[in-house]
Amino acid sequence: xxxxxxxxxxxxxxxxxxxxxxxxxxxxxxxxxxxxxxxxxxxxxxxxxxxxxxxxxxxxxxxxxxxxxxxxxxxxxxxxxxxxxxxxxxxxxxxxxxxxxxxxxxxxxxxxxxxxxxxxxxxxxxxxxxxxxxxxxxxxxxxxxxxxxxxxxxxxxxxxxxxxxxxxxxx
Amino acid sequence: xxxxxxxxxxxxxxxxxxxxxxxxxxxxxxxxxxxxxxxxxxxxxxxxxxxxxxxxxxxxxxxxxxxxxxxxxxxxxxxxxxxxxxxxxxxxxxxxxxxxxxxxxxxxxxxxxxxxxxxxxxxxxxxxxxxxxxxxxxxxxxxxxxxxxxxxxxxxxxxxxxxxxxxxxxxxxxxxxxxxxxxxxxxxxxxxxxxxxxxxxxxxxxxxxxxxxxxxxxxxxxxxxxxxxxxxxxxxxxxxxxxxxxxxxxxxxxxxxxxxxxxxxxxxxxxxxxxxxxxxxxxxxxxxx
Ligand code: SF4
Ligand code: SF4
Numbered sequence: 001x002x003x004x005x006x007x008x009x010x011x012x013x014x015x016x017x018x019x020x021x022x023x024x025x026x027x028x029x030x031x032x033x034x035x036x037x038x039x040x041x042x043x044x045x046x047x048x049x050x051x052x053x054x055x056x057x058x059x060x061x062x063x064x065x066x067x068x069x070x071x072x073x074x075x076x077x078x079x080x081x082x083x084x085x086x087x088x089x090x091x092x093x094x095x096x097x098x099x100x101x102x103x104x105x106x107x108x109x110x111x112x113x114x115x116x117x118x119x120x121x122x123x124x125x126x127x128x129x130x131x132x133x134x135x136x137x138x139x140x141x142x143x144x145x146x147x148x149x150x151x152x153x154x155x156x157x158x159x160x161x162x163x164x165x166x167x168x169x170x171x
Numbered sequence: 172x173x174x175x176x177x178x179x180x181x182x183x184x185x186x187x188x189x190x191x192x193x194x195x196x197x198x199x200x201x202x203x204x205x206x207x208x209x210x211x212x213x214x215x216x217x218x219x220x221x222x223x224x225x226x227x228x229x230x231x232x233x234x235x236x237x238x239x240x241x242x243x244x245x246x247x248x249x250x251x252x253x254x255x256x257x258x259x260x261x262x263x264x265x266x267x268x269x270x271x272x273x274x275x276x277x278x279x280x281x282x283x284x285x286x287x288x289x290x291x292x293x294x295x296x297x298x299x300x301x302x303x304x305x306x307x308x309x310x311x312x313x314x315x316x317x318x319x320x321x322x323x324x325x326x327x328x329x330x331x332x333x334x335x336x337x338x339x340x341x342x343x344x345x346x347x348x349x350x351x352x353x354x355x356x357x358x359x360x361x362x363x364x365x366x367x368x369x370x371x372x373x374x375x376x377x378x379x380x381x382x383x384x385x386x387x388x389x390x391x392x393x394x395x396x397x398x399x400x401x402x403x404x405x406x407x408x409x410x411x412x413x414x415x416x417x418x419x420x421x422x423x424x425x426x427x428x429x430x431x432x433x434x435x436x437x438x439x440x441x442x443x444x445x446x447x448x449x450x451x452x453x454x455x456x457x458x459x460x
Contacts, residue, residue, distance in 0.1 A: 110371075111370040113388055118392050121395065165322055166320050167322035167326060168391075169388075170331075170332075171368075171369065
């Protein structure tokens with residue numbers, strides 16, 4: 001009896017977790033009051049062939065990969081780029097968007113350092129940790145456990161081995 | 172008679188037990204958490220308070236110049252410091268710089284009365300004393316979780332999330348430079364994040380001078396990203412930078428170009444007698460050799 005109850009409880013909890021995950025992972029959108037428009041990595045990356053670092057500046061040399069501002073979007077989107085039917089919708093969304101349409105909080109804890117530049121230098125692609133463009137568009141965010149960092153740093157994932165001393169990444 | 176004596180003992184032990192429990196209470200359960208303040212004058216005041224303690228320095232003994240670490244014979248860097256006691260006048264500016272660089276929290280009045288401050292630098296008879304980053308560190312040998320661990324760059328590192336607060340390391344450190352977070356500084360409003368680069372430590376975690384590891388890490392990552400050999404040239408610890416007399420020199424023992432190697436040339440190199448023989452990376456300079 002007790003066991004069944006516990007199972008029921010755990011089941012409900014699990015469903016709630018999955019529901020929460022589906023609800024909150026909606027991909028990247030330019031959000032403003034009523035106008036919301038999805039940002040497609042597929043369109044910008046795979047189709048147009050823009051490098052990730054084009055918008056996520058800092059990923060090649062810096063510590064952090066940054067998010068583009070509205071100005072960065074407008075650098076290309078000031079004039080209609082195609083005659084696609086979506087362009088007017090995009091323009092009106094951009095017009096009312098905030099100066100920094102995307103805000104994220106890094107998931108790397110304060111006692112860990114992750115330097116994008118040094119990983120880029122070692123020819124580790126963004127996809128290795130962030131997943132494919134399709135996954136990113138579905139709202140996946142990189143979530144790397146220390147064990148995965150270590151496996152790669154030990155040379156078990158096909159990249160050259162790197163430092164495994166605690167104080168190289170922890171502070 | 173017997174009966175009343177028993178009653179008396181009962182009541183007395185209950186009262187005593189109650190008083191003991193009252194004494195042990197966690198302050199925050201009884202009084203609202205004070206508002207956190209990042210007013211630097213509070214830290215300055217505390218440093219003055221700490222500097223009024225009379226902590227004996229003990230003898231200084233001459234040692235040889237630190238060389239490559241036997242644990243990491245292939246490494247080309249070993250960072251450390253030299254504190255020139257012919258120049259240092261014990262002003263304590265280094266303590267404040269270290270506090271602000273490493274977000275060191277203040278302690279409550281109860282701890283302050285016991286003289287237990289968190290500052291990573293302590294003035295002992297006017298001489299700044301911090302962790303010596305021993306090459307053969309006794310603290311690392313007794314840590315049950317590996318939170319106190321040697322770094323190939325010459326530091327004796329602390330990995331805070333691993334620390335379970337056994338305090339074995341503090342007991343085994345002959346120079347007593349490790350500091351334990353007895354109180355929850357954040358809950359008591361005693362900590363502030365002056366430097367976003369350094370995490371705040373939790374209650375129950377040991378801490379000590381890190382040789383400003385964050386500065387070394389940043390410099391190393393930059394050098395590696397640019398594909399340059401890393402020797403840590405140009406990196407300075409916060410205390411070395413803040414010293415108005417430039418008595419503290421930070422550098423790389425294994426690099427003859429390093430300001431550290433230059434500063435110790437021809438000088439007498441000393442360490443605390445208690446850690447003589449443990450191959451410290453942080454040393455004192457006195458007179459000519
Ligand atoms: S001085 Fe103390 S804390 Fe520092 S490395 Fe030596 S034993 Fe460890
Ligand atoms: S080297 Fe850095 S952490 Fe160590 S005493 Fe100096 S300022 Fe503090």
